[in-house]
Amino acid sequence: MGTNQPLTLSRRNFLKVAGAAAAAGTGLIRPNSANSATPEAPSFESKYSVCDMCFNKCSLIARVRNGVVEKLDPNPKFHKSRGMLCARGNAGVRQLYDPDRLKSPLLRKGERGEGKWQRLTWDQALDHAAEQLLKIGEQYTRCGVMFMAGADMQSTFVHRFADVYGSYNKLSHESMCLIAGTRGFLDTFGEVPIPDMQYTKYVVMSGANRFEALVTPDSMDLMKAMAGGCKLVVLDPRYTKTAALAHEYFPVRPGTDMAVMLAFAHVLITEGLYDREFVEQKCYGIEQLAEHVKQYSPEWAEKECEIPAEAIRRIAREMAAAAPQAMIYPGRRSSNYRNSTQIRRAYAIVNALLGNWDRPGGLTAARMVGLKSPGYDAPFYESNPFERIDHGVAKLMFEEEGSLKIARDAVLREEPYPVKGFFTYKTNPMQTAANRSKTIEMIRKLDFMCTVDIVMSDTAWMADLVLPSQAAFERTDPCSAQQGSSACACVVMRDPVVSDPLFESKPVFWMMKELADRLDLGEYFDLSIEEYRKEQLRDLPGAMDALINDGVYYNPSKLYGVYEGRIFKTKTHKIELFNETYQQMGLDPLPVYESPTAPPKNQFRMVVGRTATITQSSSQNNSLLQEFEPENDLWIHPDSAAALGIHDGDPVTVSGKVGEQRIRARVTRRTRPDTVYMHTGYGVLSKGLSRLQGKGACIAQVLEDGLDEISGNMAMHETFVKITKEKKS
Amino acid sequence: MKKILSLILGIVLFLTSVGLVFAYGDGNYRKGKYLFRKNCRACHTEAGQAKELSPLSKTMAEWEQAFKPETAAGYPCKDEWAKLSESDLNDIYTYLYKHAADSATPAKCK
Numbered sequence: 001m002g003t004n005q006p007l008t009l010s011r012r013n014f015l016k017v018a019g020a021a022a023a024a025g026t027g028l029i030r031p032n033s034a035n036s037a038t039p040e041a042p043s044f045e046s047k048y049s050v051c052d053m054c055f056n057k058c059s060l061i062a063r064v065r066n067g068v069v070e071k072l073d074p075n076p077k078f079h080k081s082r083g084m085l086c087a088r089g090n091a092g093v094r095q096l097y098d099p100d101r102l103k104s105p106l107l108r109k110g111e112r113g114e115g116k117w118q119r120l121t122w123d124q125a126l127d128h129a130a131e132q133l134l135k136i137g138e139q140y141t142r143c144g145v146m147f148m149a150g151a152d153m154q155s156t157f158v159h160r161f162a163d164v165y166g167s168y169n170k171l172s173h174e175s176m177c178l179i180a181g182t183r184g185f186l187d188t189f190g191e192v193p194i195p196d197m198q199y200t201k202y203v204v205m206s207g208a209n210r211f212e213a214l215v216t217p218d219s220m221d222l223m224k225a226m227a228g229g230c231k232l233v234v235l236d237p238r239y240t241k242t243a244a245l246a247h248e249y250f251p252v253r254p255g256t257d258m259a260v261m262l263a264f265a266h267v268l269i270t271e272g273l274y275d276r277e278f279v280e281q282k283c284y285g286i287e288q289l290a291e292h293v294k295q296y297s298p299e300w301a302e303k304e305c306e307i308p309a310e311a312i313r314r315i316a317r318e319m320a321a322a323a324p325q326a327m328i329y330p331g332r333r334s335s336n337y338r339n340s341t342q343i344r345r346a347y348a349i350v351n352a353l354l355g356n357w358d359r360p361g362g363l364t365a366a367r368m369v370g371l372k373s374p375g376y377d378a379p380f381y382e383s384n385p386f387e388r389i390d391h392g393v394a395k396l397m398f399e400e401e402g403s404l405k406i407a408r409d410a411v412l413r414e415e416p417y418p419v420k421g422f423f424t425y426k427t428n429p430m431q432t433a434a435n436r437s438k439t440i441e442m443i444r445k446l447d448f449m450c451t452v453d454i455v456m457s458d459t460a461w462m463a464d465l466v467l468p469s470q471a472a473f474e475r476t477d478p479c480s481a482q483q484g485s486s487a488c489a490c491v492v493m494r495d496p497v498v499s500d501p502l503f504e505s506k507p508v509f510w511m512m513k514e515l516a517d518r519l520d521l522g523e524y525f526d527l528s529i530e531e532y533r534k535e536q537l538r539d540l541p542g543a544m545d546a547l548i549n550d551g552v553y554y555n556p557s558k559l560y561g562v563y564e565g566r567i568f569k570t571k572t573h574k575i576e577l578f579n580e581t582y583q584q585m586g587l588d589p590l591p592v593y594e595s596p597t598a599p600p601k602n603q604f605r606m607v608v609g610r611t612a613t614i615t616q617s618s619s620q621n622n623s624l625l626q627e628f629e630p631e632n633d634l635w636i637h638p639d640s641a642a643a644l645g646i647h648d649g650d651p652v653t654v655s656g657k658v659g660e661q662r663i664r665a666r667v668t669r670r671t672r673p674d675t676v677y678m679h680t681g682y683g684v685l686s687k688g689l690s691r692l693q694g695k696g697a698c699i700a701q702v703l704e705d706g707l708d709e710i711s712g713n714m715a716m717h718e719t720f721v722k723i724t725k726e727k728k729s
Numbered sequence: 730m731k732k733i734l735s736l737i738l739g740i741v742l743f744l745t746s747v748g749l750v751f752a753y754g755d756g757n758y759r760k761g762k763y764l765f766r767k768n769c770r771a772c773h774t775e776a777g778q779a780k781e782l783s784p785l786s787k788t789m790a791e792w793e794q795a796f797k798p799e800t801a802a803g804y805p806c807k808d809e810w811a812k813l814s815e816s817d818l819n820d821i822y823t824y825l826y827k828h829a830a831d832s833a834t835p836a837k838c839k
Contacts, residue, residue, distance in 0.1 A: 168759060190831065373837075377770075380763035400837055569831045571789070581833055 004546040004554050048075060048551030050480070050494045052095065052472030053088040054615040055151040056216045057480055059551045060085050060092075062473060062497040069093050069473060069497055077550045078492075080484035082220040087613050091624035095471055096498070100455050100621060100690055102468035103503035112444060113462050115687050120465075122504065126511070129465055130518035132448040133165065136421040141384050142166030145421030146407060148173075152426045153477040153494060154508045157525075161512040162423075163378040164524040169389050169419060171402040173427050173616075176434075179401055180713040181334035184344025187396070188352065188576055190569030193363035195327060196485045196559075197221035200361035202319050202326035204264075206235040206257045206347070207336065211242040213610035215332060217487040231322075233315055235260060235307070237607055238635070238677055239670040248311075251672050254605050254717060255337050255596030256305035261328065261346035262593055263301035263309075264316045266293040268353045273320035275355025282568070283352050285578025285590075292590045304595060323354040325361030333608075336717040339594065341396075341710035345579075346591040352575045358563045360486075367489035368557035369481040374535040376524055385417050394712030395585050403712030404433055405705050408442045420447040425508050426469065430458035431617035431681050434703035434716045435658045452508050455621065456688025469508055474501040476529045479536045479547070491543060491553040493533060587710060603720040604640065604676040606656070606703060617681030621689040631696035632679040633666040636723060640674075641667040644723060651726040654678075654697065656719050658704050661697035662726065676721065754823045756816065761824030764817050768809065779806070784828035784836040792826045 044065040051058045051072075059078035063071040072092050074085035105125030110116030120128070136144045147162040148171040149155035155172075162170045174182075185192050197203070198221035210219050226232055226245075234246040235257065243249040252260065268274040269290045279286050298309035298316075319326040328347045334340045356362025390397065390406035397403050411419045422443070430439055443449055443462045451463035460466045477494035484490065513525040537543045546553040567573035571581050583589040599605050613628040614620060620629065634654060636646065646652060648667040653660055654676070661683055671677055682696030706715030773782040780786075787795060794800055796818070801810055810818070828836035 187833065375766075377766045378763065380760055384759075386757060386759075396833055399834060567788075567831070569835060571831060573788075573831065 004542070004550055004552075005556070044070065047495070047497045048547075049473055049497050050153070050477070050492045051085065051089040051092055052152075053086075053092050053619060054214070056081070056214070057153070057482060057492060058085060058089055058216055059492050060089060061551070064497060067498060067500070069096055075551045078490075078552050079217070079487045079554075080482055080490060080552075081216040082224075082487065084216075084220060086214055087628070088214075088615060088619055088625065091613075091619070091622050092472070094623045094625075095454065095619075096473050096502075098455060098622070100688060101471070101502060102454065102456060102460070102466060102505070102688075104468060105504070106466040108464045108466075112464070113440070113685060115461065117466070122506065122514075125465060125467060126514045126518060129448075129450050129467075130515055132450075132465075133421065133515070134519065136447060137166065140418050140420050142381050143169050143384050143389065143417065144419050145169070145423060146171065146389070146411070146419050147423045148404070148427055148429065149425040150427035152508075153472075153480050154475070155425060156478065157509045157512045158423070158425045160376060160524065161516060161521075164376070164516065164521045165519065166379065166381040166384060168384075168399075169402070169407065170400070171404055171407060172400070173429075173432065174398075174401040175403040175405065175712055176335050176429070176432050176714050176716075177333050178335075178713075179398055180336075180340035180708045180711045181331055181344040181347075182398070183341045183396055183711040183713075184334075184346075185330055185348045187341075187570075187579055187582070188345055188348035189357065189363070190575075191365060193330060193351075193357070194366060194483050194485045195329060196361055196364045198225055198486050200225055200230055200325050200327055202231050202233075202322035203329050204233045204235070204315065204319065204327070205242065205246070205329040206252070206260065206331070207334075208329055208331035209236065209238075209240040209242045209609060210329070211245055212240055212612045213332070214612060217484045218329075221485075221487070231318070235305075237605075237672045237675040238609060240609065241612075248315075250305075250307045250311070253304065253306045253596075253672075254607060254675055256301075258339070258343045258346045258591055258593050259296065259301040259304040260307060260312060261343075261350050262293050262296035262591065263298045263312045264319070264328075264350045265289065265346075265353060266296045267298060267313050267316035268320055268350070269293060271317070271320075273317060274353040275323060278324075278355030278357075279353065279577075282357070282575050284570075284572040284574040284576050288578040289349065289590060296593065304593070319350075319354060324356040324359045326354050327351055327356050327362055328354075330363070333610075335608075335708075335713045336715060337596070338706050338708055338715045338718065339710075340708045340713055340715060342588060342591040349577050349591070352577060357575065358560060360560055364485050364559060365562040366483055367485075367559060367562070368555060369483070369489045369491060370540050370555050370557075371479055371481040371491055372536050372538055374527075374532055378524070387416070389416065389419055390712065391416075394707070394709060395587060396710050397712040403707075403714075404429055405707050405714040406712055408433070408438060408705075411442045411445055412438070414445070420445075422446050422449040423452075424450070424459055424463075425452045426454070428453075428457045428459045428617045430462060430685070431698065431700050433705070434700055434714055434719075435705040436698060436700040437659055438705065439700075452511060454505075456686045457617070458684050458686045461686035461688065467511060468503060468505040470501045470505040473497040474505065475507050478529060479533050479543075486559060488552075489555045489557050491537075491540070491547065491555075492551070493547050599674055599720045602644075603722055604636070604674060605717065606654075606699070606719045606721050607675055607677050608680065608699065608703070608716050609677055611679060614679060614681060620681045620695075621691050623691065626691050629679060631664075632682040632699075633664045633696070634723070635666050635668050635671045635677040637671055637673040637675075638667050638669060640676075640723075641665060644725060646723065646725050653724045653726060654702055654721050655724065656702045656704060656721040658719075659701040661699075661701050663697035665723075676723065754819070754826045756819035756821075756823035758820065758824040758827050760817075761820035761822070764813075765821045765824055768813065768817075769821070772806065784825045784832075785830045787825070787829055788831040789826055789829040792822065792829050796822045 298312035683698030706718035
C-alpha cells in the first residue's frame, strides 16, 4: 500500500482501497507488467494512463494486447473519481482508433470551409507555418497572432510558445464556460473554493446538473452523501437527471437565480440564522448586506423566480440547521447571463453566511499539491502594443483565460489593432462559441489560421493549415495537478500506452519545438517532457515512483482549517460580502437584482446544457457514444408545442436574431413552457466527421453572444427564439 | 559642504519623485514581468542568494511598502536598484502590485 494515499480516508474507505490493492497484489491488476504469473492470467498488458474525454483527467488502466488497446478500466487507486470511469471515459478507445482521425498535415487549397486540401510533409507544413507567423509578426506585431488552447495536458506548451513568440493574445475555452463563477467566488473568498460534497448534509444546486455533466469527485460524492442522508434541492428550468434524483426540484424561471439567493440571505439575516461568530470574525460588510437584502423577501422573490415563498423560507432554515455542512453548490459553467458574475457572487455570499468555509461538508480551499510550474524568461518585444486585444471591455477579465467574445469582436473591428493570425489547439470555438456566423466572419478576416487537433473539427475545417495531433494514449505528457477536496490533492501523468502513434500524428509539444527552432526561439524549448516533469516534481520526492506504481501521487496536505491564522486573499483580508474594489470600479459592491426580460410572445428562451455522454463538441462523433445520442433535438413543453401545432418528432425551424437551424422537436415536460433546449455539438459543417453528417442542429448558430461585463464570460442564455413547424413537402 | 548638501537634496528629490511614480503603479506590467525576471530573479529564486519572490509573495500593501524609497534604501541589493531607471522600477512595481496575493488578478505561478 505504501504511503501514497489521500489524507482523509475513513477507516471504511481505507479497508475498501486496501482490498483493491490486495487484489492488485494477486495479479488481478498489475499495471506495467505482462500478466503471466498464473495460467488463467489474460495475455494483455495493463498500463496506467489518463482519460482525455473531458477536463476531469481521471486516471485509468488501459488493457493492451498485441500493441492494441482493447479496453479501458478505472484505476481503483484514483480517489478523485472514487475509482470509477464514466461512459465517456470507457469510449476513449474509439477516440484512439477513430477512422476519422487526421492523418497528415493538410493545407487548404479552395475557399475557407470548402474542404479542398493538399497533403503536406511535416517539414513543408512547419516551414509554411513559421513563414506565416514571421510575416504576420513583422506586419502587425507579434500580438497580431492570437493563440487558443483547450484543457489539454500539453496546452501549456502552446502558451509557452505564444509567450516566447511574443503574443499576449492567449485564450482558453473558459470564457465560454466557467470564468463568471470563478470571478464571483474569487471576489468573495479570495480564492475559488472546492466543494466538499462527500461530507455535506444539504445542497442547493442552482443551474448545475452534476449527475449528467460529470465532475469528479463531486458527482460521485454527492450520490454517496445522499445515500447517507444529504438533502439535494435542484433549481433548473429543465428537469435534468439531477433534478430527477433530487429530493426537491423547482423549475426556476431562467435568469432569476440571484433572486432566490438574495431571498435566502434575507431569511438567514432577518431570522438571525446565519453563523454570527464566523461572519463577525471572517467576513466584511454584514451591515451593508443586511440593509441591502431587506428588500429581497421570499415573497418578493416568489414573483420573480416562481418558487413559493414558503419553500424559499423553509429551505433557508433547513440549510441553516444543517450548516456548516450545507452549501449553495458553486457550479461550473456559468456562461449564462450578462450579470453571471454577480449571480455567482450571490451564491458565494449565502455560503459565507452559512459559515461553511474551510470546514467539513462545506467549501474547502485549494489543497497543496506541490507541483512546480517550470518558468521561462520570455523575451519582451518593444514593438508590441501595450495591451491585449480584448483589454478594457470587461472590468475584471482573467489575463490567462481572455475573452473569446471580446477578442472576436476586436478582430472583426480590427481595433484596437489588427489580429491576422490564429493558432488553435484542441479547442473548437466554431461549435462552442455562441453566434457561429460571427466566428466564421472572424476567420475570414484572418491571413493565416492553423489548427492542431485529433480530428477535423468544425474549427479545423475553417483553418488554412491543419496539423494532426497524437491521441492521448500515444503521448508522453507533463504531470497535471488535481484538486478533489476530501478525495485528494494529487498528480497524474501520461506515458504512451501504445508504442506506435497512428498515421503521421505528432504531439503539439514537438510542433511547438519545431516552430520555435524555425523562428530562432529554440532556446526556450530546449527540453524534453521527461526533463519538464522532473522539474515539476522537484519538491515531491517519491512522486515519480508513486505515479509509475499507482498511476497517481497523493499529497497528504491539509484539507480543513487551512485558513487558520491566515488572511483571506482579498483587499480587506476577509471574506467580502461587500466588495469595496467593485465599488471603486463602479460595479455594484453587493449583487443587485435585475429582473430578466421575459421572452416576447410566441418566443422562447434558449438554454445550454450537458448530458453524461457528450463533452461539449468533441465526443459526438465517437462511435460508441453516438449510440447514446445519435443526434440532438429541440426540447419543447407540450403546452407550447400544442399552441404551435407541433407534435413530437416534427421537423421545426428554430430562428433567432443571429441564425436559424432545422431540427426535430422533442415534446417533453422536462422543460418549462417558456424555455427550449438542445444539446451542443451537432449540425456540423466539417465533412471530416463522418458519423455526424446531416445529424441535428448547431446551437452555436442560433445562440446570441451576450457578454458578462465583469468577467468577459460569454452570456449564452440571453437568446430568444421562434419555433416554426416545417411544412410537409 | 555645498556639494554634499546638493547631493543629499538630489537624492531626496530623486527618491521622492520615484516614490510618486510608484504610487501610481501605472507602468507597463508586461515589461515589468520581463524586467523582474531579468533583474531580480537571478537572486530571488528558490536556490538563489536572496529570498524567493513572486507577485504572490506579498499583499498589495506590502509591495507598496517594499517599494517605498526608505524601505528600498535598506536592501542589500540597493546598488542594483540604482542601476534601474525610474520607468523600469515602475514597470516592475506595477507587475508585482497588480498580481499581488490579495489583488483582483493574483499571479499564476510561472
